[in-house]
Amino acid sequence: MRSIAVVGASLAGLSAARALRGQGFEGRLTLIGTESHRPYDRPPLSKEFLAGRMSEADLALEADDEDLGAEWRLGATATGLDPSDRRVLLDDGTSVRADGIVVATGASARTLPGGGGLGGVHTLRSLDDARALRSDLVKGRRLVVIGAGFIGAEVASTARDLGLDVTVVETAPTPFAGALGAEMGAVVASLHGDHGVRLICGVGVRGLLGAGRGLAGTDRADGVQRSEGAGRVDGASGPEGVDRVEGARAPEGVDRVEGARAPEGADRVEGALLDDDRILPADVVLVGIGARPNVEWLAGAGFQLTNGVVCDAGGATGVPGVVAVGDCAAWFDPAMGYHHRVEHWTGALRRPAAAAVTLLSGGATAPDPPSSPYFWSDQYGMKIQFVGHARPGDTVTVEEGDVADRSFLAVYRRQDRPVAVLSLNQVRLFTRWRRRLDAVPNRTDSTLRSEL
Amino acid sequence: MIPACPLAALPRGEAYRLDVEPPIALFHTEDGEIYAIDDTCTHQDASLADGWLEGCEVECPLHASRFDLRTGRVDAPPAKLPVRTHRVVVEDGTVYVVPSEEPPNLPPGIRAGTA
Numbered sequence: 142m143r144s145i146a147v148v149g150a151s152l153a154g155l156s157a158a159r160a161l162r163g164q165g166f167e168g169r170l171t172l173i174g175t176e177s178h179r180p181y182d183r184p185p186l187s188k189e190f191l192a193g194r195m196s197e198a199d200l201a202l203e204a205d206d207e208d209l210g211a212e213w214r215l216g217a218t219a220t221g222l223d224p225s226d227r228r229v230l231l232d233d234g235t236s237v238r239a240d241g242i243v244v245a246t247g248a249s250a251r252t253l254p255g256g257g258g259l260g261g262v263h264t265l266r267s268l269d270d271a272r273a274l275r276s277d278l279v280k281g282r283r284l285v286v287i288g289a290g291f292i293g294a295e296v297a298s299t300a301r302d303l304g305l306d307v308t309v310v311e312t313a314p315t316p317f318a319g320a321l322g323a324e325m326g327a328v329v330a331s332l333h334g335d336h337g338v339r340l341i342c343g344v345g346v347r348g349l350l351g352a353g354r355g356l357a358g359t360d361r362a363d364g365v366q367r368s369e370g371a372g373r374v375d376g377a378s379g380p381e382g383v384d385r386v387e388g389a390r391a392p393e394g395v396d397r398v399e400g401a402r403a404p405e406g407a408d409r410v411e412g413a414l415l416d417d418d419r420i421l422p423a424d425v426v427l428v429g430i431g432a433r434p435n436v437e438w439l440a441g442a443g444f445q446l447t448n449g450v451v452c453d454a455g456g457a458t459g460v461p462g463v464v465a466v467g468d469c470a471a472w473f474d475p476a477m478g479y480h481h482r483v484e485h486w487t488g489a490l491r492r493p494a495a496a497a498v499t500l501l502s503g504g505a506t507a508p509d510p511p512s513s514p515y516f517w518s519d520q521y522g523m524k525i526q527f528v529g530h531a532r533p534g535d536t537v538t539v540e541e542g543d544v545a546d547r548s549f550l551a552v553y554r555r556q557d558r559p560v561a562v563l564s565l566n567q568v569r570l571f572t573r574w575r576r577r578l579d580a581v582p583n584r585t586d587s588t589l590r591s592e593l
Numbered sequence: 594m595i596p597a598c599p600l601a602a603l604p605r606g607e608a609y610r611l612d613v614e615p616p617i618a619l620f621h622t623e624d625g626e627i628y629a630i631d632d633t634c635t636h637q638d639a640s641l642a643d644g645w646l647e648g649c650e651v652e653c654p655l656h657a658s659r660f661d662l663r664t665g666r667v668d669a670p671p672a673k674l675p676v677r678t679h680r681v682v683v684e685d686g687t688v689y690v691v692p693s694e695e696p697p698n699l700p701p702g703i704r705a706g707t708a
């Protein structure tokens with residue numbers, strides 16, 4: 142293999158380029174990326190960077206002296222892939238031909254249908270999004286977060302810390318139920334209330350209100366409210382006792398700062414209209430309703446595209462000489478027995494090494510079994526960590542600490558076998574459990590049972 | 594030279610955090626070597642003593658950067674800077690640390706002396 146093109150120049154693309162060089166690939170390496178920025182780290186965008194504790198320079202993923210000997214095509218978007226001679230077509234009319242291709246185009250934030258055009262309405266995926274949101278998070282303003290997933294919860298936490306009045310609305314009856322199960326999802330979601338953030342569950346957002354424009358989105362927003370696994374429960378009502386939130390008191394400790402209100406204008410958001418006709422007044426809205434894989438550009442090129450590029454357990458796609466990694470890819474997961482798109486930072490960091498093996502060996506070398514998926518989240522100063530897969534029906538036991546103290550470790554078991562671990566502020570113990578889950582060959586249920 | 598802990602308090606495979614400024618982490622590898630490095634990850638505020646010890650490397654418990662205990666070198670992002678290493682002396686069943694005179698690589702938001 143003499144030339145490889147990596148499409149998408151973020152964590153997964155950079156990790157793939159590093160792995161290829163690390164595995165001895167000396168040929169021509171091209172990295173293609175839509176964003177004009179060098180690869181940067183996204184997790185701080187909802188946390189330290191948004192809070193102003195980390196600078197743009199701190200986000201860089203490359204070391205100062207790092208040189209991959211690659212050609213960087215930043216600011217260029219891939220618009221298509223011609224499988225006949227493995228050519229990536231770019232939006233500037235040029236193309237890059239390569240013997241091997243790594244697809245690492247990640248995901249984009251979902252938007253509210255019809256919600257576009259109003260000032261003060263944000264999504265959060267890129268550095269540019271984070272800059273814009275940050276400049277809108279002014280002390281005393283009212284922020285409505287639509288979607289109580291991880292990004293929504295982190296932004297709520299950061300904004301609360303910055304002195305905003307924050308309300309989170311979630312269509313599902315319990316936040317995080319898909320990722321953590323309903324029981325622990327409710328525990329993690331209760332952090333909002335601990336910190337004076339209102340959480341309204343079980344009700345969708347019908348649209349956004351803007352001065353002089355009335356309802357900006359007449360489409361129901363719930364069609365897109367589903368991040369993976371989280372279903373919508375129709376007819377669920379909001380928590381008892383909460384009805385009209387208009388003019389609701391600010392949570393204690395939030396001072397109303399005169400002049401904090403966003404400038405009025407015909408095109409600025411003023412509130413969110415809920416399915417049950419409530420109106421949540423807002424100066425700023427963050428739409429955090431999940432992400433969609435960036436795979437449209439691969440349409441018609443022979444890939445199986447169902448919620449991401451479908452890959453085998455080593456990252457190979459259906460097109461010879463093309464592998465896919467990171468948030469855009471749905472790898473076959475031997476532990477689960479199906480294809481599964483994972484949107485975790487560590488997946489985008491580690492899996493590219495396996496994909497590089499696949500690409501360089503032409504699929505002849507079988508990859509190591511994957512380690513259990515791990516992610517973290519930081520909310521309200523707590524370290525939340527999760528490893529493994531939770532499914533409805535798993536039993537969950539708190540093995541250390543106490544849920545009420547917001548410091549605990551809980552183990553999820555299926556037929557008495559540990560399958561996942563959640564911890565809040567139990568970093569050391571969590572590391573041990575993570576090691577224990579990982580030490581077990583991830584392949585079949587029976588080997589797992591005999592070893593633990 | 595600072596006395597850190599009795600050797601018996603640091604079995605193989607374990608770590609010990611020394612509460613000095615900034616904190617220092619001691620590791621006893623499965624091979625029987627003892628190493629000392631700054632406890633705070635160079636990426637963010639994580640305690641490397643809580644990390645995952647494997648051979649001569651410790652993996653940060655939060656975001657998986659791995660540091661070589663012998664050199665302090667980091668293998669992969671998100672951490673980019675090496676962690677400072679300190680010399681270890683074991684005498685009469687006690688582990689001592691000779692703190693490095695280099696400046697530490699503390700993460701953004703954590704200033705030297707306040708970690």
Ligand SMILES: Cc1cc2nc3c(=O)[nH]c(=O)nc-3n(C[C@H](O)[C@H](O)[C@H](O)COP(=O)(O)OP(=O)(O)OC[C@H]3O[C@@H](n4cnc5c(N)ncnc54)[C@H](O)[C@@H]3O)c2cc1C
Pocket residue numbers: 148149150151152153154173174175176183184185186187217218219220245246247248249265266267292435438466467468469483484485486487489515516517518519
């Ligand atoms: C605000 C935020 C907070 C997060 N926090 C956490 C966390 O706490 N813990 C955790 O585990 N994970 C977290 N994540 C998820 C983590 O950041 C992602 O899993 C990771 O960024 C995935 O990397 P990737 O390279 O696959 O995709 P991305 O980072 O999405 O990068 C894809 C790149 O490809 C580019 N691209 C897209 N289409 C094209 C095209 N056609 N041509 C060229 N380039 C293209 C994009 O512009 C982008 O630069 C967070 C994500 C966000 C947005």
Ligand code: FES
Pocket residue numbers: 634635636637638639653654655656657658670671672
């Ligand atoms: S805190 Fe250590 S890698 Fe992030």
